[in-house]
Amino acid sequence: MPVDIQPNRVVLHHPAGASATILLYGATVISWISGSHSALASASGLAGPAPPAPTAPLGAAAQFTSSTPAAPSERLFVSALASLDGSKPVRGGIPICWPIFGPPSREEYKALKQHGFARSSVWTYAETVLDAAEGVSGRFVLESSEQTEKLFPHPFKLVYTVTLAEHQLTTSLRVYNTGTAPLAFQALLHNYFRGEAASAGVQPLKGVRFVDKVRDGARDTEAREIVDVRSYTDRVYEAAGGAYTLTFPPSAHLSIKTHNLPDVTVWNPQETGSGMADMEPGGWERYVCVEPGHVARFVSLEPGGEWWGQQNAMDRFEQLILAGDLFGDATPASPPRTPSTLSPASSRSPSPSLPPNPHASSVQVGQGVPGRTGVKGVIRDAREANQIERERKSRELGERQKVWEEKGRGALSFREESEGKGRKMIRVAGEEKLAEGARKRFGHLREVGVEGFVDAVEEKDAWVVVHIYDPDVEACHSLDTTLALLARAYPHTKFLRARATTLGFASLLSAPSASADRTTRLDDLPEDEEWEYEEEEQDEVDLEMLPTMLVYKAGELRETWIRVDWEARDAGGVEQLLVKNGIIPSASGKQEDDDDSDWD
Numbered sequence: 001m002p003v004d005i006q007p008n009r010v011v012l013h014h015p016a017g018a019s020a021t022i023l024l025y026g027a028t029v030i031s032w033i034s035g036s037h038s039a040l041a042s043a044s045g046l047a048g049p050a051p052p053a054p055t056a057p058l059g060a061a062a063q064f065t066s067s068t069p070a071a072p073s074e075r076l077f078v079s080a081l082a083s084l085d086g087s088k089p090v091r092g093g094i095p096i097c098w099p100i101f102g103p104p105s106r107e108e109y110k111a112l113k114q115h116g117f118a119r120s121s122v123w124t125y126a127e128t129v130l131d132a133a134e135g136v137s138g139r140f141v142l143e144s145s146e147q148t149e150k151l152f153p154h155p156f157k158l159v160y161t162v163t164l165a166e167h168q169l170t171t172s173l174r175v176y177n178t179g180t181a182p183l184a185f186q187a188l189l190h191n192y193f194r195g196e197a198a199s200a201g202v203q204p205l206k207g208v209r210f211v212d213k214v215r216d217g218a219r220d221t222e223a224r225e226i227v228d229v230r231s232y233t234d235r236v237y238e239a240a241g242g243a244y245t246l247t248f249p250p251s252a253h254l255s256i257k258t259h260n261l262p263d264v265t266v267w268n269p270q271e272t273g274s275g276m277a278d279m280e281p282g283g284w285e286r287y288v289c290v291e292p293g294h295v296a297r298f299v300s301l302e303p304g305g306e307w308w309g310q311q312n313a314m315d316r317f318e319q320l321i322l323a324g325d326l327f328g329d330a331t332p333a334s335p336p337r338t339p340s341t342l343s344p345a346s347s348r349s350p351s352p353s354l355p356p357n358p359h360a361s362s363v364q365v366g367q368g369v370p371g372r373t374g375v376k377g378v379i380r381d382a383r384e385a386n387q388i389e390r391e392r393k394s395r396e397l398g399e400r401q402k403v404w405e406e407k408g409r410g411a412l413s414f415r416e417e418s419e420g421k422g423r424k425m426i427r428v429a430g431e432e433k434l435a436e437g438a439r440k441r442f443g444h445l446r447e448v449g450v451e452g453f454v455d456a457v458e459e460k461d462a463w464v465v466v467h468i469y470d471p472d473v474e475a476c477h478s479l480d481t482t483l484a485l486l487a488r489a490y491p492h493t494k495f496l497r498a499r500a501t502t503l504g505f506a507s508l509l510s511a512p513s514a515s516a517d518r519t520t521r522l523d524d525l526p527e528d529e530e531w532e533y534e535e536e537e538q539d540e541v542d543l544e545m546l547p548t549m550l551v552y553k554a555g556e557l558r559e560t561w562i563r564v565d566w567e568a569r570d571a572g573g574v575e576q577l578l579v580k581n582g583i584i585p586s587a588s589g590k591q592e593d594d595d596d597s598d599w600d
């Protein structure tokens, strides 16, 4: 039951053992259990313990497991005395502070309570966005109402997306100004991260200006390499860099990356916390709040405008696995992970009597899994009712895609392709390269679609890198250009790209009636392949997930990088990211091919 919708909460379950529980009250994430049984088992030779049930009483679920960092364990603190019945904001988890942070600083917002009303309003569960081994994602909505307008006379819509992967939780807040006047707001994600406060350290904040709420708002510059919270701490760091590490030595480590949330508050009340009625005794010893936000300045959103801020928290265990550090030098990159639903053949060799289902990737992930009840039951039913039709259309699309793949065998990026640059020359070279493919030399970036996907990633010896893209996303264009170049430089690694809508990846399925009468054109097909199709057969894609990169070895999914551009930025570039993970050789091992010189 990957997405369990209950009357007052939604629980996301990841197949590897992770889970996240989100209350409709405040869309407050009250539990994030991160980790993988399989990773733990393969790392330690032990079977992983069952994670605490996310529906168990919070106090029971939230055991701090300092000695077992690899085990699926609770990453958030929720006070045992927290109210979860909607009577007051939750003391713990991830409350959303909106439209203000702290007490109202502007006269016009003086009717609002500290941290605004988003954390104390009941949100609606809108839809399941993604339901796959790559991640499970749900979306929550809060819109202005008579009640909010009494306090805050601005029409708005908030959309909050919570995405759970094996070792990551991503929360993304979108704000829409649905009114006719500019909308000014602050926004902050008030994370209570579970861990021993006495040992906690946050970095890098050295040299960052901050407002010290403990010293009546005094302004100062952080002098410490690692910020601790051993004394009462309440600091709002401004323009703090957006990427932080929170460590609870010796075991727990989290990395937090953000988008559009430039400031960060570090808060732990220590003994003064005992004055909070909903703080469990000594609770302040068991968490640190690291709260990315847009708070130093208000965001001003024009009518019709949209703003989004996002954070991604990853437990350090995953980073160690991905870097290969956990396994010494014997293991190049990462242990086998949960097979992708995009690759149902997984590590099995295709059996001659049971060939892999070529349409598997056209089926919406999570389909047929029971448990989407309530509001989402309607959408599930609609999905299932449309499934046969969708598969038929998918087959048609696959045929189209085959033609497209043939055409895409050159090393052109889709931007080059759409501009019609150098197609002839590259295609000739591409044909030469096809002959070399038998010797496991690829040398070009290829488009792959539904029909060809499973076969394309089933390379026995070579690494296969797949860029899941959408032509409307600028970052996909840059990545595509880079991968086209890397494909030439590293001909022993196979580089593919697949359009997200084609695979049904990260799609936002809307009710079929909503778009049945509209048509759209595939604008990035080569001109002779323009094709009108009914929009209902193509799901809308959640662009926040893109670009995504999947990496396969022997048909098995080894890496899933949602928003790989962020990942690459941290690694120093896409090439470095791939080198670091053993997917391509380091620069010294780069295969410079003389016979590639006629490609450019």
Ligand SMILES: O=P(O)(O)OC[C@H]1O[C@@H](O)[C@H](O)[C@@H](O)[C@@H]1O
Residues within 6 Å of the ligand: 089, 114, 115, 190, 213, 234, 235, 265, 267, 291
């Ligand atoms: O008690 P509340 O309203 O949840 O706020 C908790 C704390 O939240 C932090 O973000 C603030 O910086 C603190 O000043 C505040 O005390």
